[in-house]
Amino acid sequence: MELLERLSRRQVQTLIAVQRGETPERGASLNEVARALRMRAPSALEHLTALEALHLVSRFRGKSRLTARGQACLAEYQRHHRVAESLFQQLGLSAKDTHLAALEVDLALSHQTVDRLCAAEGHPQECPHGAPIAPCRSRRGAG
Secondary structure: HHHHHOOOOOHHHHHHHHHHHHHOOOOOOHHHHHHHHHHOOHHHHHHHHHHHHOEEEEEOOOOEEOEEEEEEEHHHHHHHHHHHHHHHHHHHOOOOHHHHHHHHHOOOOOHHHHHHHHHOOOOOOOOOOOOOOOOHHHHHOOO
16 A cells, blocks of 8 residues: 555645645744644644654654655645546536545545546646646656
8 A cells, every 4th residue: 555545634734734834944833733734733743743653744843844755745645636636627527626526536546546547638737726747657757
């Protein structure tokens, strides 16, 4: 089972909160992460601790940063989500509905399935919201 498939929705949201809260100078504070997740700090800390055990987040002096592994995992998640959104757009869903539908399946899709969907969609370069979609692994470096 791939790492991304083992993460909960809340853990992915925690990765996103850390990414949004960190700057080149400092990591995201626990309170920033908790606010972004709309939960109390002890609950946010539980999620951060689980992500730290998976080597996706590092913490130092109360600040959290994504590790290189965490950045790669989040980038893969974003690819899964955006490819799913693109598929749902082809089925005629609105941009808002593509996002909601993609949330139902993005974590369950394997990398191989996402690559197949991407190929079937003609390798879209962006999702319905204009965010870029990373190329399939087989197409990376090709050009």
